[in-house]
Amino acid sequence: MTVLRRRVAVAVVLALAWTFGIADVSAHPTPGSVAFVDLTVDGARIEQDVPIEELERALKQKLWVDGESAADVVRRHSGLLRAYAGEHLRVTAVGGAQPWEVDVVEITGHASDDGPRALFRFEVRAPPGEASASVHLHDDIVAHEVVTHYTTVYLRSEWAAGALSGPPQLVGTIHAGRNDVLITRDGSFWRGFRGVVAMGIEHIATGTDHLMFLFALLLAAPMTAHRGRWSARRETRDTLVTLARIVSAFTFGHSATLALSVLGGVALPVTFVEAAIAASILMTALHAFRPIFPRHEATVACVFGLVHGLAFATALTPRDAGRWQAAWTLLGFNTGIELAQLVLLALVAPWLLLLARTRAYQAFRVGGSLTAGVLASGWLIERTVGIPNPTGLALMWIEHHPVLLLLALAFSAIVARASEPVPVPAHDE
Structure with missing residues (x-):
């Protein structure tokens, strides 16, 4: 029922925005997030770039002060952001018995055309025997509260397939109605x-x-x-x-x-x-x-x-x-x-x-x-x-x-x- 309610909420919000111009979507698009996944020999590395204004909406509190740089914002709220991100990103193997261990190893701030952003870097370690399995990425860092937010997920490299370079491959999009993407793998360590x-x-x-x-x-x-x-x-x-x-x-x-x-x-x-x-x-x-x-x-x-x-x-x-x-x-x-x-x-x-x-x-x-x-x-x-x-x-x-x-x-x-x-x-x- 929760997923159904979220999908209904997304539909209602978009209908209101279109009908009454509440969000003026076409003129001022909501900035989205982007995540890059590197599947490694023992787990994964994930980088997720998130607009700070969307983090404010998700956390329901003000983070950025006029005149402050993105780096200063992230530095001032480092503990809050680290704990928050760690609670809202999970990785599990298909058929796996337990979630993989996730650590937020670094958060940095930077400026962009659509405003200040925070870049989260996660280190994910797989349980024994699961490092080459297909995985589910559960990611609702913003989408659990902001129904209009989208996160585009790319697979950038994959050890088990021997693909360590080349253009990132689109995996899927995460939003309020879908906070899980499947990354299918067909490889091995060797x-x-x-x-x-x-x-x-x-x-x-x-x-x-x-x-x-x-x-x-x-x-x-x-x-x-x-x-x-x-x-x-x-x-x-x-x-x-x-x-x-x-x-x-x-x-x-x-x-x-x-x-x-x-x-x-x-x-x-x-x-x-x-x-x-x-x-x-x-x-x-x-x-x-x-x-x-x-x-x-x-x-x-x-x-x-x-x-x-x-x-x-x-x-x-x-x-x-x-x-x-x-x-x-x-x-x-x-x-x-x-x-x-x-x-x-x-x-x-x-x-x-x-x-x-x-x-x-x-x-x-x-x-x-x-x-x-x-x-x-x-x-x-x-x-x-x-x-x-x-x-x-x-x-x-x-x-x-x-x-x-x-x-x-x-x-x-x-x-x-x-x-x-x-x-x-x-x-x-």
Whole structure:
């Protein structure tokens, strides 16, 4: 009967507003609330943005004083708002035996076009075994008293489905006649983990600058330096050891700063990080052309890996998801990065080693280092000066034809090796 009465009340209020102009709905629409739900590895994070004037109507008391900022209003009434919000938001699993534990972790105030607002942040923890279940969101923070109020609910991310980014999905609308929305889920912890691993793989596969950095490092691996020049080729075994050291050092570097960024909040300005990445590619390209740091490639790879790790972290945006989810996200994303690097190494290294045993490798190394240097210079100009990348068309072509480039490398290695003169065995006279 309660739901029926509320629906009747909503209908009556809207009819009166339309007929007598009491609320002048069309000219002065009532500001609504919006809620964003992030379903995490152990529960949920919810952000709900509520107009302060609607909170006043729900609480039946004055909160905001003319001239006072929204932040001051929230700070002055923090205890009242925290207790009130905690009583009017619940989450339960479909078929679950008990409500999930809800904590109001933060309330902040901010200005908006429709007046001052309060942003509530909730942390929700699921009972054991329910973290991947479909859930009911019971939310009547304003609607239990204000029958004209609407709250639009969006699902912003979902660990169990492997959806940690992308546009928010509309779940439903909460109002006086309906204070419950169902968020249907069809996932699991491992599906979520696989989704994060896929994110890491995709980040490397589509990150042309990271791939170019690795390529420039690999170019010099089969060579040894003498008097400031690349003069001799390493044996295959020594080359493989060098490659393993370089990739391991780069992995250690980017893993360290990725962990510090995701778990510890360490960050540098994005423009600086992106420019530093371009500079790292340019330096490794110059090294592949002429030795700059011979026998120290692994150390340099580790140092530059620290910078690349900060860039990797920008792809995660965990939205304050909690330590457990941040840790699992970090592990999965980093695993994806390493898998992508290993696949790249497995695809490129055999042809690079074959080509390195031919006289054509010097020309290939010089051409590859110059190409990487030109592309790095384009990125550096774009990221420091702010003008369009002068190598944009070449980059676009490279990004759209990775398979063709790999086939060209394989074909070149095979032809170069087949063209090598066959040594004539010596004969005893």
